[in-house]
Amino acid sequence: MERVKRVGDNLNQERSEEGQTPNMAPQSMNDAESRRLPPRKAQRRRALGGHSDLDLAAMSERGFLVPQEGRSQLAREMRRIKRPLLLKIHKDAIANPQGANLGQRCANFIMVTSALPGEGKTYTSTNLAMSIAAEFDRGALLVDADIAKRDLSRQFDLINYPGLTQALEKDGTHPDRFTLSTNVERLELLPCGVPTEHIDELFASDNMLKVLRAMSKFDPNRVVVFDGPPMLVTTEARVLAQYMHQILVVVEAGKTPKDAVQHALQMLGDHPNVSVVLNKSTRPLGSDYGYGYGYGYGYGVTEPEPETA
Numbered sequence: 001m002e003r004v005k006r007v008g009d010n011l012n013q014e015r016s017e018e019g020q021t022p023n024m025a026p027q028s029m030n031d032a033e034s035r036r037l038p039p040r041k042a043q044r045r046r047a048l049g050g051h052s053d054l055d056l057a058a059m060s061e062r063g064f065l066v067p068q069e070g071r072s073q074l075a076r077e078m079r080r081i082k083r084p085l086l087l088k089i090h091k092d093a094i095a096n097p098q099g100a101n102l103g104q105r106c107a108n109f110i111m112v113t114s115a116l117p118g119e120g121k122t123y124t125s126t127n128l129a130m131s132i133a134a135e136f137d138r139g140a141l142l143v144d145a146d147i148a149k150r151d152l153s154r155q156f157d158l159i160n161y162p163g164l165t166q167a168l169e170k171d172g173t174h175p176d177r178f179t180l181s182t183n184v185e186r187l188e189l190l191p192c193g194v195p196t197e198h199i200d201e202l203f204a205s206d207n208m209l210k211v212l213r214a215m216s217k218f219d220p221n222r223v224v225v226f227d228g229p230p231m232l233v234t235t236e237a238r239v240l241a242q243y244m245h246q247i248l249v250v251v252e253a254g255k256t257p258k259d260a261v262q263h264a265l266q267m268l269g270d271h272p273n274v275s276v277v278l279n280k281s282t283r284p285l286g287s288d289y290g291y292g293y294g295y296g297y298g299y300g301v302t303e304p305e306p307e308t309a
Contacts, residue, residue, distance in 0.1 A: 049178040052156060052189060065127040067184060070134065078131035081277060085110055085128075085246055086138065088273065089223065092245070104209060104243055106216035106224070111145075111244040112277075113228040113237055115264035119252040120279040122151045125227040128248075132223050133187035139222040141179065141215070144192035145229065145240055147199045152227045153191040163193030167211050168202040175215045188222075190215075203239040212243050231264035238267055246273040253281040 056066045065074050092107050112125035129142040144152035145164060153159050158180075167175040180189045202208065215224055226244070229237040241247060247268060251261050261276075268274050 048174075048176050049162070049180050049190075051182070052158065052180040053183045054156065056183070064123070065130045067130075067134070074127065075131065078127050081248075082128060082131050085248075085275075086132070086135070086223070088246060093220075105245045106212060106243060107245050108216055108220065108222065109212070109224050109226065109244045110246045110248065111226040111228040111240060112248045112250060113241075113264075114230050114250040114252075115232050115256055115260040117149065117230050117233060119230075119250050119256055121230070121250040122146070122155065122227050124248065124250050124277055124279060125225050126152070126155070129187060129223075129225045130184065132225065133184055135186075137221060139186035139188070139219065141188045141190060141222050141224045143190040143215075143224060143226045145226045145236075147192050147195060147236070148229060148234060150192045150195070156189060156191075158189070158191040160194055161191045163191030164211075165193035165196050165199065165202065167193070168205065168207055169196070171207050171210070173211075174218075175211050176218055200235050200239070203236045208239075209243070231267050232260060241268055241271065244271075246275070247271060248275050248277050250277045250279050252279050255280075 060066045060069070063074075065072070065078055069075050089108055096107070110128070112121050112128065114121040125142065129140040132138055132140040142152070143164060144150060144158075146152065147165060150159060153161065153163070161178075163178045164175065167173050167178055175190060178190060178193065180191070182189060196202065226240065228240050231237045231249070249261070249264060249268075265274065265276075
C-alpha cells in the first residue's frame with residue numbers, strides 16, 4: 001500500500017530558498033519592470049446574492065486562517081496543500097482549454113470530504129478557500145454542500161439563508177444569484193440554503209449538472225471549493241464527487257479507523273485526482289513545523305499499527 005507523501009518533504013530546500021539574501025544591485029528600469037509582481041486583480045463584481053461580513057477576529061481566535069497571517073504556521077501548511085491543487089488546475093487548463101477530456105468534471109472544482117463526521121473537513125475547506133483567495137490571480141468560492149449538517153453555513157451565521165438547494169430546485173436559476181461577497185478580497189460564499197427532504201434527488205437531477213457548469217464557467221479564475229458530506233454517511237457525497245476535478249479526503253490523525261478511510265477511498269472508485277489530508281498530525285515536519293497538516297496522494301495514511309489513521 002502506497003505511503004502518503006507528507007507536507008514538508010522538501011522543507012530544507014524551500015527554507016534555503018526563502019533564506020536567500022536578495023540581490024540589492026542596481027537594476028535597469030526594464031529589468032525592474034520584468035521582476036515586478038502582477039497587480040492583484042480587483043473583485044470581479046459584487047455578488048448578486050448580497051454581502052456577508054466575516055468576523056475575522058473571532059475566526060482567528062478559533063484557529064482559522066485569516067488575511068494578514070501569511071507567515072503563520074497554518075498559512076505555510078495550507079500553501080503546501082493548495083499549491084499542487086492549483087498547479088493541476090493550471091496544467092489541465094492548458095492541456096484542455098475547453099475541458100474536452102474532463103467529461104462532466106469541472107476543472108476548477110475541488111471537494112473536501114472525509115470518511116466520517118468530525119474529522120475537520122469544514123475547517124480544512126474554509127482554510128483552503130482563504131488561502132486560495134490570497135493568490136494574485138485567483139478567487140475562491142466556498143460552497144456548503146453538506147446539506148444535512150450545514151456546518152459551514154452555521155459558522156458564518158448563514159443558516160436558512162437561500163443558497164445551493166434553492167438554485168437546484170428551480171430550473172434555470174443561476175447559483176450566483178445566491179452567492180455572497182465577503183470582506184475578504186476575492187472570497188465568496190454560497191450557503192447550503194433552506195433544507196429539503198429531497199436533497200439526494202436534487203443532487204442526482206439534470207439541473208445539478210446545469211447549476212455546476214454555470215458555477216464553473218462564470219469566472220474561470222475562480223476556484224470553487226465544496227465542503228462536501230462525509231463519504232460513509234450520505235449518498236450525496238458520491239453523487240457530488242463525479243463532478244469534481246480534485247478531491248481532498250480529510251483524515252483525523254490517531255482517531256479515524258483505517259478501514260473507514262480505505263472504504264471511503266474505495267467509494268471514490270477510479271477517480272484520478274484523490275488526495276489525503278492528515279489533520280491534527282503530531283508527527284514533526286521540521287524544526288519549526290510541530291504539528292498540523294500532512295498531505296499526499298493515495299491510500300496509505302499511517303504506519304500499519306495502530307489501527308487508526
